[in-house]
Amino acid sequence: MTGVDLPTRWRGVLPHLEEQLPADRTPPVAPGGGQGVQVNLPMELVRQSVRRQEYWDIPAEVVDAYRAFRPTPLWRATAFERAVGARVPIYVKYEGGNISGSHKLNTALAQAYYYARAGVRELVTGTGAGQWGTALAAACAMFGIRCTVFMVGTSLRRKPYRGTLMRTLGATVHASPSGLTEVARQSEAGVNSLSLAIGEAVEYAARTEGAAFCIGSGETYSILHQSVIGLEAGDQLAALGAGVDAVVGCVGAGSNFGGIALPFFAEAAATGTRPPLLVAAESSTTPKLTRGTYAYDRTDATGTGPLEAMYTIGSSYPIPDSHAAGLRFHGAAKVLSAMRHRDQITATAVGQVEALEAGRRFTRAEMVLPAPESGHALAAAARLAGAGTESTTGHARAQQGVLVCVSGHGYLDLGAYQQLMDGELTEDGPDEGALRRAVADLPGVGQQPVGAGAGHER
Template identity: 50%
Template sequence: MDLPSAWYNVLPDLGFDLPPDRPSPDRDRTSLRVQVPPALIRQELSRKRWIEIPPEVADRYAQWRPTPLRRAETFERRIGTRSRIYYKYEGGNLSGSHKLNTAIAQIYYYQRAGARRLTVGTGAGQWGTAVAAACAVFGLHCTVYMVGSSYRAKPGRRSLMEFLGAEVIPSPSDRTDSGRHAATSDPGGSGSLSIALAEAVEDARSSGDYFCTGSGETYSLLHQTVIGLEAMEQLDRLGTVPDTVVASIGGGSNLGGIALPFLGTTLRGGRPVRVIAAEPSACPKLTQGRYEYDFTDASRLTPLQLMYTLGHDFAAPPDHTGGLRYHGAAKLISALYHRRLMEAVACSQAEAFATAADFAEAEGLLPAPESAFAIHATAEAALQADAAGRPGVLLVCVSGHGLYDLTAYQAFREGAMGRPSSESNPVHPL
């Protein structure tokens, strides 16, 4: 199959406008602002259904795209389902995850806007690795503030970022006011993604460089739609369409990437599709959060967005190893969830890892911890469909591989994460 020539923009098909951002009430504390390339701002606001992928970005995509779509037949037999499960695998690139799809695009636009150095905050390291890889491609310097617990637990990710030329700093650090303030209440230096983002923002503001916002902005979800567009064509060639699309949710980029093209078809009057966001019970922003305006990081300087949030000061437990630790959901995903256009389910890390172990043994692929939550939710949904007498077709995004996360899987095998509970949390009622 050919690469998609354009990204899919769901905004024209929504039938409603996304709530506008609000300026930070503390914005007067600094005369600097986060700089975003005009091209990305135009994409954020565009009402064009299709936005052309620049040739320079498409050339890089062609190094690993299109990505494979596979049927998990052995896993189906292992869990005893009559439903069909297909998975789209996004781990076959240098960064090891789907995040390179938007990192390549964003850094291309940052370079064209004149950026020479980018600062970025990262949780488990997927976003930081993707930005470091993209900066290496386009010749930009990169500084990564990485959540302290992940910095120590994931030396492989840190080593790869440094190999790619990035400077990697454990957060909270003593390089920023945000980091020094956070360290007073976090003597162990576990950190949180919100603090890491705040440090990256402050660094960019004080140096005059650019802060690379991350994977929750609407333009980031736009770039990720190459996942769903490819999956749609691949399934069409197999003569099938999914009843249910599942992905994990941190900020929302891989969920949006695989689900929005299918949801867009539904919004335009096509076949209905069920979309399930899978999140950890350690960071249950959709299933237990509030829909309100909140800061996107702990600096309180960035604009407020209307989102499902646990609060910008929220920190996931230190033993939560996955990257799904962001306190809020992307405003686009939040709006869809608020309007009951998608569902959410939460489960424990131990439950997700147990299912991931079954998947790895059955399919010969070790999923990223983030993907483990999606695979677990998919297995649960398949068995629920069987029990209702309606075996279906499920599509799940395996957003990355778990080879950088072997210490987490070892902790699971040694019982350091506790045991799976007898029941997963039910799907959050609509």
């Protein structure tokens, strides 16, 4: 079901937070004694990150690009409800019907537009499962700029056709660690993470004339751009005469969850009503919101960018390999972390076997193949909608209905489903001792940095 107009404004959540987000901090010293990498943003993206403004006009060129695939479908997944024994309706918002196969295109188009207007000739990024890299490659092709992607090597080897699709769209693709950057050369043997891929992209962009680093998930402006998901979903539910008391999205750094959930928070705050339960479904291999620490941490492996206040398991933590793919990022977006700290959103961790089982059930019931990341959200939604009074998320079960975002399709992830059916998958959760060590030296939010004056943080 579509039946609603395409939003022409994004909706932000910053005006509805009681406090400003904690300010970023400068890292102590860049590795090798350098001065650090400066990531230059177009001024409009800076404004979207800091200004407490609720509505932002979407540029006409971006609206025109959105029209190729938006509004995206929303339907009641009655067959999936039967498959999981749901006692309340489950509504699905599907973001996989575009060239990138995921929600990532919503912000990729916006960012490519702003960077192109700022005179940037090449965008450089890191990607985990390849959805963001594909989205940025498509957006760069649309707005006439070059694209270079560093993709986590294990993901690229498992999904070589992600690389093929990005190259078809005109991008240059490197497996990370690539050997092309100093951060890769200095990385520990066997390290294969999104943090490293991002670090390589940051370094590469800094030394390439006319290039800029571009990120697709954790930044406040990227979550703002994703608000089209929740805005459409709210209108579509209203057109159906339906209501929900739980909203679920998977979370890597946070753009998909923020996109589906935060417009519901903003609407409730603006109208003085109670918001639905907003549940971030994360990977049990990377449990920043359920087992992490609210602290200042780096966002990439270079350690040269600003330190951000986030829920984190530590950027140095060696994340166990899994089919969580794009969810395998050590930290959560600072806006989501601040809201988690204030109990305005909540989280649950899902293992890859449960996630892929939920994805397989959804495929057989609804004839749509979800990405493994989306399987985490579907598993959490099934818990919330199930029989009984208390779900395995640790919260009361939904009484009215559950809205879940299926963030992308899984047609390039069939290897994961094959391993599931072959019984080859295991659950390798984080080691508690290693988690503690990875965050032991991180300054907690509210703690003073060394040499700082008193009382400036919050």
